[in-house]
Amino acid sequence: MRSIVLLFLIAAAGFGQPAEKTVIVRPTEIDDVLVNPGIGFMTFQRFNGDALNEGLKWTEGYPIVYQEFKGTLENKNHPMTSIAYFRVYWKFLEPEQGKYRFDLLDTALKTAHNRKQTLMLRVAPYGTRNDNDVPDWYRTMMGPEPGLKIAKWRTNPEDPRYAQHFGKLIREIGKRYDGHPDMESVDLAIVGAWGEGAGAADLTEATRRALVDSYLESFSKTPLVMLLTDEKTNKYGISKKPVGWRVDCLGDMGGFSNPNWSHMQDYYPQAIINFGMKDAWKKAPVSLEVCWVMQHWKNKGWDVDYIIDQSLKWHISSFNGKSSAVPDEWWPQVNRWLKKMGYRFVLRKFTYPAAVRSQGKIAFTTWWENKGVAPIYKEFPLALRLKGTQRTEVLLTDADIRTWLPGDNLYDNAVFVPAGMPDGEYELAIGILDPQTRVPAVKLAIAGVDAGGWYPLGKIQISGN
Template identity: 25%
Template sequence: MHASTKESTSPKQFFLQIITKICLLSIATLPLTHTVMAQEITITTTLSTIDNILINPDIGITEHHSFNIKNDPWWNKPTHPETSVVYFRWYWEELEPQKGQYNFKLVDDTINQAAALGKTTVIRFMTMAGVDEVYYSNSPNAGKKILGIPCWLKQKIDPNTIGETCADDNSYTVDYKNPVFKKNLKRFLTAMGERYNNNPNILRLDVGLVGTWGEWNLASHKGYERPTLGNHGYTDADLLPFPKMMKEAFPNKTLLMYLGSNDENILSHSTQRNYGWRADCIGDWELGWNHMEHGYPATFEHAQGLGNNHNSYPDPKFLQRWKKAPVDFEICYTVDEWAAKKDIYTVEKVKQTFDTALDMHTSLLNLKSGNIPEIYQPLLDDFLKKVGYRFELNTVEVTSNFKAGSPFLISSSWKNTGVAPSYNNYPVVWRLRDRNNNVIDYFETNNDIRHWLPADNKEDISPQYTQKNSFTLPENITDDHYFLDVALVKPNTQQAAIELGVEGVRQDKWHHVKSIYLMNKS
């Protein structure tokens, strides 16, 4: 017979050939072995989600004039949630006691103390307090009535202030039309902006320049029966300069416009220009007129141009602006005070409060740094698992021949199962660790997670975002097992910033994804 002639194969030999081919095929699809692979293959990993409360940057519950109220050794509220953001607001007179002399130390110390705890700061500058309100005991002005504006300015614009001192009386109602007031306020904001506009530890600022407590109304000074600015003679032309001067002073910072009322149009004018918005008194279910059933619905309608009052600057997309700029809330009263009125603040009503915040796609909720009564704790825990963003890495596909210097392709699928995007970018970075936990390489993606939106409605399924990245394995690989990790990092670093809603988190907040076997070129 010639060499090319086919020989007959016995059934036993045929069976052995089939088994051998099956074994070889199985080995070829297992990248975790020491087998040399000439062709690229793909490994797919599916990660398991977790139901934990995650403490992540820029979202959740914010401290209110405290830094770590849950664990403060002198004044603690042990049931208050862990936080990543602190909230402070100051009156103008505290920050510019003499014209041109600024108390930067007060702001600096606050920001730095928060940063030392890994927290960012939200700030509000205010110009007027409620009548007869005094500074608290921890202030250098303790016991003194709050003027709001500096005394030196009050002497210029209040005809009843005579002499070089201001009486201990804060009944004066600021005239927000006064050109001298506006000129000096703009100068003050310019000084603040020059110092803090590029400070990375300031998360955002409220536009709280107008009205009692910076809430864009004249409550206390004009009573509480419709104390709105529009009802007391203020026009759009009078009020529009205030958000504008904040933007000019802080062009690089996120600004939040106050919700206001349906008697003004400044909110919708601002949201069309990429300001976020915030509202106080969420959770107000008091008998008669209240914010939840009356104030909020009327203002939301007005902002969209749907209310009974004319709006010169309607924003039909007002309820969709959360996709680009944040929404923050602050509760009315304290949660302890809610619990003292259980006939009004039932479990069902408090759940409705938290659901409203989620439906509005909020990122931060201010609970006034108070305790959380046990009756409401499960509601808050559920809220904390949804507020702001919550990123889940679902599947990871790695394609390579797993040799040193070869292409290394990663396709990853992500979801945001929270209710808001991240308004700051924390890029995805991958890394390889060896068996001794030494990092042998980082793979940067330069992606932008700000585009990872959640579902429009909290009950809906979140959209999936697939990211495909191509890298090259390092040359210094030896035949061994390595670990593939992933993190959402602080920009321009390899420092993991965000804990994902999946298993595998390590002590440094990086998430372990897969163990893979890599080989050198030989």
């Protein structure tokens, strides 16, 4: 549903000129959960349609064990997603020095694409077990390393060979995949078990810069997301270019050894401000990961509404629930979360002329409201479509919708009617398109979408051929 009003405007040249009709469209807002690029829940080491992890367990860091596709993209007991997250240890990507298993990334990217997802990536230097140490060739080079300064270090990052070899892998990945249309973002992980950044604050400035620069200098198109680790590392990264941030323990309300300390109350609120990341969300995404799994939150009796509201305050765009089931009783809260997470575009008003001449301009005005908590971070063209009985044309605008922060946004412009458009009545529609395929990719929170993802606005008459 939408309301359409025709206004008669007197031309500025004087009352003797013929009146022009302006159409005013006020679309009807909808309350649906929308699955849109780069936002919402994600799958972890899995893809849309795969079986979830069972119970309270999950896997990470190892090559993906691909499940047979069952023919449906639906995720039982889990929201639909537009993102697949792959976390992989260094040793699997570079089993021999200088020989890279890019096939692991290629297959993940292809599978994500086929499941209507983009791929989020983290290369973790190591884990905590013998089978997820640094690569065998690097361990042979370094030898045993007992008594390291930080408990979650498996190798000394201050040895120049670490930045040289781990940094070279990151640069090779950037050389091959930066700007890949199916690569959603890359975690800027430099040190510590699982790449979570333990001990980053203790690095020398030279080592810190060498590791961080391996990402900053290799990814100019694909968004980077830093682990929220320490003031020196985070402030250095964001001083060089827009980077987002992430944490891996959202929801912890006191589940570790100290009952009077939690990530949600005693670390994240302070670190976001102290590490200089409070406004990072305006230019790059915030991606948060569940601590344990959501069922663990419920078993502990933690307040899911408080956790959700804090994440929204921090401008969350995406959430990794580790491909574990959403507790049945929490679906209302999760759906509320999904309607605010990331961006949510409502077209409030659109005006355009009821008639134009061939090769003339369609001047239009728009008022949008972003009812989410973040902008969109990649370029998606805003376009108009003219659809007639004999010809259809898609007209791209120059709108940069990445600037549409939460709240009201205006965009007024004009597009030319292509030469040779046959006289007649056309349907005018609007859409936000995939930059590669030029078909609608972003769902709007308004009624009336057609089968192709366009939102019809009304009729326009073209004449003068």
